[in-house]
Amino acid sequence: MVENNRWGNFFAHLVLILGVAIVIFPVYVAIIASTHPPGTFIRGVMPLLPGPNALENYKTVITEGRSRAGTPPIGGMLWNSFVMAMAITLGKLSISLLSAFAIVYFRFPFRIFFFWVIFLTLMLPVEVRIVPTFQVVADLGMLNSFAGLSIPLIASATATFLFRQFFMTVPEELMEAARVDGAGPMKFFKDILMPLSITNIAALFVIMFIYGWNQYLWPLLITTDPEYYTIVMGIQRMVTGGDSEPLWHLVMATVVLAALPPILVILFMQRLFVKGLTETEK
Structure with missing residues (x-):
């Protein structure tokens, strides 16, 4: 007691x-x-x-x-940050789910090798490979575009690893039962694995959305058109732009508005987020 x-x-x-x-x-x-x-x-x-x-x-x-305030109106920058964050989040989740599914449930040569190659990219964040990545984006004509803002940041070794570890805990009997019922690989993925992965998807959605929303260095490099400025860039420009002192009352108003979307995402997905991080039995 x-x-x-x-x-x-x-x-x-x-x-x-x-x-x-x-x-x-x-x-x-x-x-x-x-x-x-x-x-x-x-x-x-x-x-x-x-x-x-x-x-x-x-x-x-x-x-x-x-x-x-020495910066464009933040309404457009909030929208740019939202589009960028959603594109990065949905892209990361889609690619990670499919790649983890392929590694766990398909038998092909060197699949474990390819998994470790993906995992080793954790040691190469965007800051390390930023020069060649910028060169590729520039050669493809994706500067000052939403594609340039989001596509280079979509791949996620972390999400792939987490989904792989979860898929390995799914009983093989489910796959055998689906096969007996005539379900193909994609139907098994859509009707069985996806519903079982909802809490993991929700937890990673919150983490990836905040990751995309808070990006600063990459948007700073590839955007020169104010129409593609993100809200984090806007805050920095409000603090350092111009010859006069920063207008702190406007800077703080921008900071408060910039914090609202991540807070709303966390509040909306709070239960699934906590379950995805703590639940051990699915």
């Missing part, structure tokens, strides 16, 4: 509350800063209560952007 220690519970909850406060406080500061006029920050004082300019600041960064 577990002893109910009142002081132990108190200190455990105290530690949790302090941890949450430490994590939430910078977010709170960003939200508060996005509601104040620009003159507030010239004085060097950070207010902790909301200001009167919230609607004006958010309207400015969404609709005007460049004239007031």
Whole structure:
């Protein structure tokens, strides 16, 4: 029987509350800063209560952007980041599912060798191979395009490895039963493996979406047209662009809006995300 220690519970909850406060406080500061006029920050004082300019600041960064903050309106940049993140996420999941399925369920020469070749690409992130990747993208005419933003980042050795490990735990009796019922490989994949992989797909979807949303270096290299700027690039340009001091109230408003899509994805898929990371029995 577990002893109910009142002081132990108190200190455990105290530690949790302090941890949450430490994590939430910078977010709170960003939200508060996005509601104040620009003159507030010239004085060097950070207010902790909301200001009167919230609607004006958010309207400015969404609709005007460049004239007031040295960057295009963020409405288009949010859309560009969303398209890029979704393309990377769906591409990674599709390729990883199919490649893991082929490695586990098809018998062909050197299949284990090919798996390890895929796995070894974990040691070659995009930053390491960025020069040859940029050259290929430029030669194919994909600069300043959504294809150029997303296709070079689609391959995922991590997702392939995780799906392979899960597929290896699926009982062989399911495959034999499907074969007896006349199901072909793709029907077995679609009707049996895919439903069993929902929690894994959801967990990887959240991780890959945030990975795609937060990309900065690659979009910075291949986009010179403001129509293809992403929101992370926009934040950086708002902080460093121009000869004047950064307009911190607009920067913080942009940061708050940029954080909303990943937060909504996590909240929407929270249950499946947690199950995909913790569930051991399918």
